[in-house]
Each structure stands twice: as C-alpha cells, then as structure tokens.
Amino acid sequence: MARTAPMRLLELMVLREDIKNVVKYLGEFGEFQFQRDVTSKNSDKEKQYHFLEVFEELQKARSVLDIEDVKKLSGEFRFPQQKDEDDARKIIISSRELYQSELDSKEKLNKLSSSFKEAKSFANLNVSYSELESLSFLTMRIGKIDGTKLEELQSKNTIGCIFAPLGEDNSKIFAACSKNNRIEMDNLLKEAGFVELSLPKDFKGVPSDVLKTLEENLAQAQKNHDEICTQRKNFALTHGERLLELLQIYCVASQIETVENNLESTEYVYRISGWIPEYQEKSFVKKIDEITRSRASIRSFLPSEVRDVINGQEKVPVQLKHGRIIRNFERMIFSYGSPLYGCVDPVPFVAIFFTLLFGIMFGDAGQGLVFLILGILMAAKKVKLGGWEKFDIVFIAIGLSSTIMGILTGEFFANTTLLVPLSRFLTGLFGEPRDVILHMMPSSDSHSILNMFMFFGFTVGVGFVINTCGIIINVINQFNLRHYGKAIFGKTGITGAVFFWYVISFALRIAFLGHVPAFYDWCIIGGSLFLTAFGEVFERLIEGHRPVFENGVFSAVIAAVVEIIEVLSSYLSNTVSFLRVGAFALAHAVLGFIIEMMAGIAPGPAGILVLVIGNGIVVVLEGMIVAIQVVRLQYYEFFSKFFSDTGREFKPFRFEYIGN
Numbered sequence: 194m195a196r197t198a199p200m201r202l203l204e205l206m207v208l209r210e211d212i213k214n215v216v217k218y219l220g221e222f223g224e225f226q227f228q229r230d231v232t233s234k235n236s237d238k239e240k241q242y243h244f245l246e247v248f249e250e251l252q253k254a255r256s257v258l259d260i261e262d263v264k265k266l267s268g269e270f271r272f273p274q275q276k277d278e279d280d281a282r283k284i285i286i287s288s289r290e291l292y293q294s295e296l297d298s299k300e301k302l303n304k305l306s307s308s309f310k311e312a313k314s315f316a317n318l319n320v321s322y323s324e325l326e327s328l329s330f331l332t333m334r335i336g337k338i339d340g341t342k343l344e345e346l347q348s349k350n351t352i353g354c355i356f357a358p359l360g361e362d363n364s365k366i367f368a369a370c371s372k373n374n375r376i377e378m379d380n381l382l383k384e385a386g387f388v389e390l391s392l393p394k395d396f397k398g399v400p401s402d403v404l405k406t407l408e409e410n411l412a413q414a415q416k417n418h419d420e421i422c423t424q425r426k427n428f429a430l431t432h433g434e435r436l437l438e439l440l441q442i443y444c445v446a447s448q449i450e451t452v453e454n455n456l457e458s459t460e461y462v463y464r465i466s467g468w469i470p471e472y473q474e475k476s477f478v479k480k481i482d483e484i485t486r487s488r489a490s491i492r493s494f495l496p497s498e499v500r501d502v503i504n505g506q507e508k509v510p511v512q513l514k515h516g517r518i519i520r521n522f523e524r525m526i527f528s529y530g531s532p533l534y535g536c537v538d539p540v541p542f543v544a545i546f547f548t549l550l551f552g553i554m555f556g557d558a559g560q561g562l563v564f565l566i567l568g569i570l571m572a573a574k575k576v577k578l579g580g581w582e583k584f585d586i587v588f589i590a591i592g593l594s595s596t597i598m599g600i601l602t603g604e605f606f607a608n609t610t611l612l613v614p615l616s617r618f619l620t621g622l623f624g625e626p627r628d629v630i631l632h633m634m635p636s637s638d639s640h641s642i643l644n645m646f647m648f649f650g651f652t653v654g655v656g657f658v659i660n661t662c663g664i665i666i667n668v669i670n671q672f673n674l675r676h677y678g679k680a681i682f683g684k685t686g687i688t689g690a691v692f693f694w695y696v697i698s699f700a701l702r703i704a705f706l707g708h709v710p711a712f713y714d715w716c717i718i719g720g721s722l723f724l725t726a727f728g729e730v731f732e733r734l735i736e737g738h739r740p741v742f743e744n745g746v747f748s749a750v751i752a753a754v755v756e757i758i759e760v761l762s763s764y765l766s767n768t769v770s771f772l773r774v775g776a777f778a779l780a781h782a783v784l785g786f787i788i789e790m791m792a793g794i795a796p797g798p799a800g801i802l803v804l805v806i807g808n809g810i811v812v813v814l815e816g817m818i819v820a821i822q823v824v825r826l827q828y829y830e831f832f833s834k835f836f837s838d839t840g841r842e843f844k845p846f847r848f849e850y851i852g853n
Contacts, residue, residue: 195538196673198512199471200843202228202499204464205481206490212456212463213272214484216449219465221270222480223847224473226510228466231455232448232846240454244273245447247281251440252852254288258429262852263437263444270445270848281439284432291425298418304353305411307371332375334368334382336389346385354378357406445848452846468510468843496534509534510843519544521586525824529832530839536670539835543827544590546659550823552594553652554777556633557785559606560812561599565592591820598778603629606808607785607792633782649775656771656830657697660764663834664690670835678732682724684760685834689728692721693764725760726753767830774826777819784811 203225207215219225234242255262273281338346340358343366347356354370354377368387370378457464469477474493481489501507511531513523522544526532532539555561568588570576581588600619605611609629617626632644664685671680681687695717702708724731730749734741742749788807792800 248443512843556598558599561595667835682728
C-alpha cells in the first residue's frame with residue numbers, strides 16, 4: 194500500500210546578500226514548508242515593511258480608481274526597481290488627490306443642492322421673512338457689505354453657503370445656509386464687514402435673484418464634480434494596466450520582505466529551516482547552490498533525527514503524491530483530517546469507494562451522463578461552476594459509475610423503455626434476453642422481492658469490504674508507528690478484526706450452509722472479544738508499561754464491559770449502516786418511476802415539461818443528498834477505523850496574490 198510521501202527537514206544558512214534571492218526561489222519553487230510560521234507580519238515595530246505598505250497603498254489606489262482586482266499572480270516574479278518605486282508613488286499620490294478632490298466636490302455639491310431645494314421650496318410662499326427665520330433647518334441673513342469684498346467672501350465659502358447680491362452695486366447681499374453651519378457663515382460675514390439690515394415685518398418670500406444665483410452655483414458645482422470624475426476615469430484608463438502590474442510586483446516583494454523579517458538572523462547570516470519532499474531534495478539543493486554560488490550551508494535530517502519530532506512536539510507534514518485522477522479526491526481526506534506521517538495513504542480507497550457508492554445510489558444512465566458531460570466540460574475549461582471545476586475528475590467518475598448503474602437498472606432520465614434493446618442484447622450474450630438486467634422496482638412477484646433483498650445484501654457486503662479495508666489500514670498504520678499493542682488489540686486492531694470477520698462468516702455459514710454452532714466457534718468469538726475488551730491492559734503489558742492495571746482491576750473490568758458494548762454496537766451499526774445505500778438506490782428508482790408516470794399522465798407537451806423539471810430536480814437535489822450520504826459513510830464507517838489521530842497537512846510556502 195502507498196504511504197505518505199517521505200519528507201526531509203533542511204536547515205539552510207544563507208548570507209544576508211543572498212537571502213532575498215533564496216526566499217524568492219522558495220516562493221517560486223512552492224515545495225518548501227517553513228518549520229515555523231514566518232509568513233505573517235511580525236509585531237516587532239523595529240521591522241520595516243516598506244513593500245507591504247506600498248502594496249496596501251496601491252490596493253487603496255485601485256479601489257479609488259474602480260479597477261477590477263488581479264485574480265492571481267502571473268508572469269515572471271521580480272523585485273521592484275527604481276522605476277517601479279517612482280511609478281507607484283506617482284499613482285498613489287495622484288489617486289489620493291483625485292479621491293480628495295472628488296470627495297470635496299461631492300460634499301460641496303450635496304450642500305448646494307440641499308440649500309437650493311430648501312430655498313426653492315419657499316420661493317413662492319406668501320410667508321413673512323420673520324417667519325422663515327424661525328425655521329429649524331435654514332438660517333438667512335440680509336444686510337450691507339462692501340461690494341469689493343463679495344468675491345473674496347465667496348472664495349472663502351467652503352461650507353455650501355449662499356451669498357447672492359441684491360443690487361447692481363453689490364452693496365447688499367442675501368446669505369443663507371443650513372442651521373448646522375450658521376456659526377461658520379456668521380464668522381465669514383463678520384470678517385467681510387457685514388451689517389445686517391432690519392427688515393419690515395411684512396417682507397415676504399425668497400428673492401428671485403437669490404434663487405438664480407443659487408441655481409448657477411449648483412450647476413457650476415455639478416460641472417466641476419463631473420470634470421473630476423472624468424479625470425479619475427481617464428487616469429484609470431491610462432494607468433490601470435501599470436497599476437495591476439505593480440500590484441503583482443509588490444505583492445511578491447511584500448511576501449519576501451515578511452519572510453525575511455521573521456527569519457532567525459545575525460548581522461551576516463540567516464537561518465532557514467523547513468520541510469521538503471524527499472524526491473525534491475537533490476534538485477532543490479542544486480538550485481540553492483546555483484543561486485548562492487555555493488555560499489550557502491545546507492544540512493538534511495530524517496524525521497527520526499529531528500528532536501521535536503521525537504519528543505512529540507512537532508508533527509512531520511504530510512504530502513500525498515498522486516496523479517491527476519486520484520488527486521481530485523484528496524480534499525475529502527483533508528477536510529476530515531490529515532493522516533499521520535508514514536501511514537497508509539487512504540485517498541485511492543476514497544476514490545474507489547466514493548465512485549462506487551455514488552453510482553449504486555444514483556443509478557440513471559441519462560442523469561449520470563449529465564455529470565459526465567459536466568465534468569468533461571469543466572476539465573476542458575469550458576464551464577465554470579463557482580470553484581467546483583477543480584473537482585472535474587470527481588464529476589467524471591461519478592458520472593461514469595451512475596451511467597453504468599443506470600444501464601444495469603434500465604433507467605434513462607427516469608424512462609425504463611429506452612434501454613430495453615441494450616439490456617436484451619447484453620443479457621442475450623449470457624443466456625435468455627431480459628428487458629432489465631437488474632430490476633430495482635419492487636412488485637408482487639416473489640422473484641422481484643428476492644432480488645431486492647439480494648441487492649440489500651450486496652450493499653451490506655460492500656460495507657463489509659469498506660469496514661475491512663479501514664481495519665487493515667489501521668493495523669498497518671499502528672505497526673508503522675510502532676504502536677504494537679494498538680495494532681494487535683483493540684476494536685480496530687487484529688483481535689477486533691478477527692471477532693468481526695468470524696462473526697460475519699459464522700452468520701453466513703448458518704444462513705446458507707446450514708452450519709450448526711460448535712464449541713470452537715464460541716471459543717474463537719469469545720476469545721477475540723475478550724482480548725479486544727481488555728485491549729488496553731494487553732497493550733500496557735506488551736509495551737512494557739507498569740503497572741498493567743493502571744487504575745486497578747475493578748476499573749479494568751468495568752472498562753472491558755463498556756468496550757464489549759462498544760464493539761458489538763459499533764460493528765453492528767457500521768455494517769447495517771450500509772443498508773442506506775440500497776435504500777437510496779431503491780428510492781431513486783421509485784422517484785424515477787413517479788416522474789415517468791406523471792409525464793405519461795400529463796397531456797402533450799406538458800409531459801415533456803414534467804420530464805425535464807423532474808429530472809432537473811433529481812440531478813440537483815438528489816445528487817447533493819447522495820453525495821452527502823456517501824461522504825458521511827466514508828467519514829463515520831471508514832475513516833473512524835484508522836483516524837485515531839490526525840497529522841499535519843503539508844502546506845508549502847508559495848507566492849499567492851493577496852487581494853482585498
């Protein structure tokens with residue numbers, strides 16, 4: 194059986210002048226995992242993060258300019274040059290200025306617009322000025338001012354006030370603003386030597402020339418704002434491509450800078466330690482020698498030579514090396530947990546069991562072809578499905594298995610007649626032709642009922658094989674880890690396996706061969722169950738731990754009774770649980786029968802619509818339900834046999850784009 198990829202711990206001593214090039218190579222190489230995390234920003238205030246700061250400012254500039262972010266890194270990785278620094282500074286400063294100008298113009302526009310709407314709403318009202326003065330949201334002033342100071346007063350207006358001349362000589366003005374800005378307006382008027390006039394009580398309305406001036410100011414503010422927005426868009430069009438290029442350059446540079454700041458170092462030398470797959474070691478060492486011109490010192494350690502690994506303080510990272518087909522199923526393992534280093538690689542088993550179980554539970558040739566075609570299109574990069582395209586091989590696999598099962602059951606998009614010629618041809622090769630190879634729909638026919646029970650027995654048999662594989666993997670893993678007691682004794686050890694296998698064979702012999710229970714049967718069953726129940730005691734005995742009864746004899750007996758109950762209940766539930774595979778297969782056939790029957794009842798084109806909608810619902814909803822059930826069976830019935838402890842997934846350092 195394949196195991197996890199052998200790993201080596203490398204320790205590099207690199208001169209300060211070479212460190213940037215070495216870290217750059219590590220990120221490009223993508224197969225080196227630092228022994229401790231050095232990829233997060235250090236809280237040490239003395240550390241400089243210039244490239245990271247520039248990258249963050251460039252991200253702000255990109256957001257201001259409304260440019261779509263980079264999806265992933267592309268092209269050749271390189272360090273920022275002086276031209277890059279100059280261009281980045283220019284783009285950052287210009288975008289800030291444009292943003293502030295747009296913000297100011299927008300704020301002024303909003304204030305003027307608000308003031309104009311307030312004033313306009315009172316233009317034709319037959320209300321005295323004294324009554325308008327009492328409004329809670331508008332402050333108005335009418336008075337005298339030196340006509341030469343009106344232009345200066347308007348230039349200082351940054352709060353959206355209205356200063357409108359009331360005569361040809363500008364000697365009288367009307368001033369208005371929101372109540373919130375009345376203090377600022379009064380200060381501006383005071384600086385300009387404004388003298389408020391006492392108006393007659395019957396002075397009414399808002400002067401028309403005030404509204405005209407306000408409208409002109411509003412139009413000019415809108416024009417200024419539009420011009421600034423146009424400038425921003427033109428700047429984005431002119432510098433957008435360069436900005437995206439700089440984002441990638443500084444993204445990589447910031448990651449190199451962060452790693453460099455977190456590494457152990459002296460005045461002249463940096464120390465880098467990390468894990469690498471054994472098959473990459475020679476080429477890696479050769480490349481480091483080329484980069485540093487043989488100035489770097491490199492030491493290699495086996496996991497068994499690393500002190501922290503020996504003491505149990507560090508777990509060796511686990512890499513599962515597979516081809517493209519099996520690799521598609523890896524996430525099902527790592528979503529549950531990583532296997533321990535040096536143990537059996539369970540991914541090939543997962544690939545086989547997942548494909549088999551899904552096909553049995555979702556047997557329809559037409560619906561299976563949907564998954565198959567979808568997987569092929571995703572593999573050809575013709576279809577994107579929200580990130581699911583990385584599981585293209587999984588879709589192809591379950592599509593094939595469902596199609597094969599559909600041919601056996603004679604179902605094609607819930608129709609049971611289209612595949613009859615094919616079924617008769619295939620069955621005719623081995624005997625009498627039949628309309629259906631495997632009849633799933635139950636009927637009053639005793640032969641049909643017998644076939645259904647045989648099918649359920651088959652699914653339980655599949656469960657027995659899966660459980661057995663889980664036990665065997667656990668036994669091999671425990672021997673590899675030198676946990677000999679756990680490998681021999683315990684529920685998923687050799688004694689537990691003997692009990693499980695013998696009870697199954699014992700039941701089958703009684704059911705089909707007319708076997709009469711004998712004394713030796715009870716001895717084997719009782720003996721294996723006894724050794725399993727007292728597994729912890731025997732483990733301590735074999736591995737040399739003393740005392741053998743850690744918490745006393747009585748405690749060991751109680752634990753043994755509990756273990757017996759656990760063994761009996763778990764093996765029974767683990768086996769019976771696979772009846773759901775047959776139940777889902779039967780439910781799928783019944784659902785197909787209902788869709789076909791409803792399509793037959795529906796008049797004309799409505800029948801086709803029923804078939805399309807019915808099959809669509811089955812493909813989407815039942816497809817998800819079946820996938821969840823298969824994953825559940827693997828997690829609880831298969832993984833639970835050997836995942837007593839989880840390892841550490843191999844997550845090498847590689848450059849990735851860090852977007853918003």
